[in-house]
Amino acid sequence: MNENTSGKKILSLALLIVGAVLLIAALWMDFSKTYLVVNMGSAKIALRGLFLVLGALLCLAGLYYIPTVMHHRAIINFIFLFPLLFTFAVTVIIPMFVGIFYSFTDWNGVSYTKMVGFENYGAMFKDPAFIWSLLLTVLFVIVNMILVNLVAFLLALLCTTKLKGVGFFRAAYFLPNLIGGIVLGYIWQFVFSNVLTAITHSPHSWLASTNTAFMAIIIVYVWQYAGYIMLIYINGLATVPKDVLEAAQIDGADAMKTLFQIKIPMIAATFTICTFLTLTSAFKQFDVNLALTNGVGTVRGFMGQRLSNGTQMIALNIYNTAFARDQFGYAQAKAILFFIILACVSLIQVRISNKREVEM
Numbered sequence: 001m002n003e004n005t006s007g008k009k010i011l012s013l014a015l016l017i018v019g020a021v022l023l024i025a026a027l028w029m030d031f032s033k034t035y036l037v038v039n040m041g042s043a044k045i046a047l048r049g050l051f052l053v054l055g056a057l058l059c060l061a062g063l064y065y066i067p068t069v070m071h072h073r074a075i076i077n078f079i080f081l082f083p084l085l086f087t088f089a090v091t092v093i094i095p096m097f098v099g100i101f102y103s104f105t106d107w108n109g110v111s112y113t114k115m116v117g118f119e120n121y122g123a124m125f126k127d128p129a130f131i132w133s134l135l136l137t138v139l140f141v142i143v144n145m146i147l148v149n150l151v152a153f154l155l156a157l158l159c160t161t162k163l164k165g166v167g168f169f170r171a172a173y174f175l176p177n178l179i180g181g182i183v184l185g186y187i188w189q190f191v192f193s194n195v196l197t198a199i200t201h202s203p204h205s206w207l208a209s210t211n212t213a214f215m216a217i218i219i220v221y222v223w224q225y226a227g228y229i230m231l232i233y234i235n236g237l238a239t240v241p242k243d244v245l246e247a248a249q250i251d252g253a254d255a256m257k258t259l260f261q262i263k264i265p266m267i268a269a270t271f272t273i274c275t276f277l278t279l280t281s282a283f284k285q286f287d288v289n290l291a292l293t294n295g296v297g298t299v300r301g302f303m304g305q306r307l308s309n310g311t312q313m314i315a316l317n318i319y320n321t322a323f324a325r326d327q328f329g330y331a332q333a334k335a336i337l338f339f340i341i342l343a344c345v346s347l348i349q350v351r352i353s354n355k356r357e358v359e360m
Contacts, residue, residue, distance in 0.1 A: 008065050015062030022055030033111075056086060096339075099332050107329035109322070120333035128303040130334065132310075133295075133317040136214070140313060141282040144221055148278045149271075151226040156233030157259075170234070174227035181224070185291020188220045192292075210297035210310035217311065220288050225281060229274050236270030237263060272353035279349055283342050286315040295320070314338055 029036065029048040036047040060082060063075050103120055105112035124130050159170050176184070193205040206212040240263055248258050264271075289295060289311070297310020309317065318338065322331035 012062045012065040015058045015065065019055045019058030019060075019062060022051040022058065026052040026055060056082075100336055102329055103333040103336050105329050107332065108326055109328040112329065116329070120330045121337070123330060124334055124337060128305045129307055129309050129312070130314075130317055132299060132302055132307055133312050133314045136312070137283060137285075137314040140214075140218065140221075140285065141279060143218055144225075144282040145275060145278050147218070147222045148226050148229055148282075149274055151222055152229035152274065153233050155226060155230040156237055159230065159234055160237050170231070173230055176224045177228040179224070181287025182291045184220065184224055185288045188216070188288075189292055192216050207293055210299060213293050213297055213311045217285075217289060217292055220292060221282070221285065224288070225278065229278060232274050232277075233267070233270060236267035240266050268353075272350065275353060276346065276350055280342065280346060283338075283345070284315055285313055286319065289313050289316050290319075 026048050028034070029051070034048075060079050064079060066075060102112065104115055104117060106114055106116050155169075155173050159166050159173070163169075179187075189207065192207050197203070197205055206216045244262060244266075245258065248262055253261070293311040295309045295312025295316045297308070297312070299307040299310045312320070314334075315338075318331050318334045321334060322328050
């Protein structure tokens, strides 16, 4: 038994060591731009990918053969979860750290020639266009968090009444969310530039002015997203026990007291979810902004300069920095700052909302 255990330990350790070496070799090939190819008849196999897959499999096999009883179930569970964890690491975690590295370089999207340190980060706070986009995004988030949740909650109250055709109204309010943001932006661009000008007999489109164009983006966003948030509120209202509502009605509570003293406190968790979703979605607004105005708009006198990105929010600003100006390292630095801001704001919002849930 001891010999068997000792043999498993040696096998497990050997598999883990070989797997780790192969994984390190694959990462080294990636960072050093060393591309080795093996000819297998008519097929060519890249050693980098082969080492990566074999290394992961050998590490899993090494974990499986660890001679333990108490943790064996946990190891098996980890092996079953590994495909998901590996995919998440490859598509999210590793690119994030690689992006952090590139933010300290002069990366042009293909390669970099030198390390620039914190030069990209320092340039952000001296860039009036970026500061304007950041402030505009914060204003957009605040306004939309209020409007989307207010409109969605009112629609949810309407759709949970005993009116005829409630199912039709639910589908109608949710339908805009099914339309892609790019398509939606071009549709509303036609509405603001042609339909509304014909109705109001105005020679100027809403999109011609920075202020009205910003209002137009808010209108389109609320129209698109409120239906989705409405469904979450409907689900939350459906969880309120009917016997509690009946007891309140017997005690003489009117509709307003029932709403503010029973329904809203009992769906506090739903408000937390909805405010979190609207917060993160509004911060990442890109497609409607791109299709509706492409960020164009005149701003005079901001930080002593005249800007032409009056309706450009931060996601579109990062995109244009990378793909229009080919400054991928600078754009990556902006994206890292954007990620930090979004993560901090989201954590603070969830913490405040959870505290409010306990108080309610």
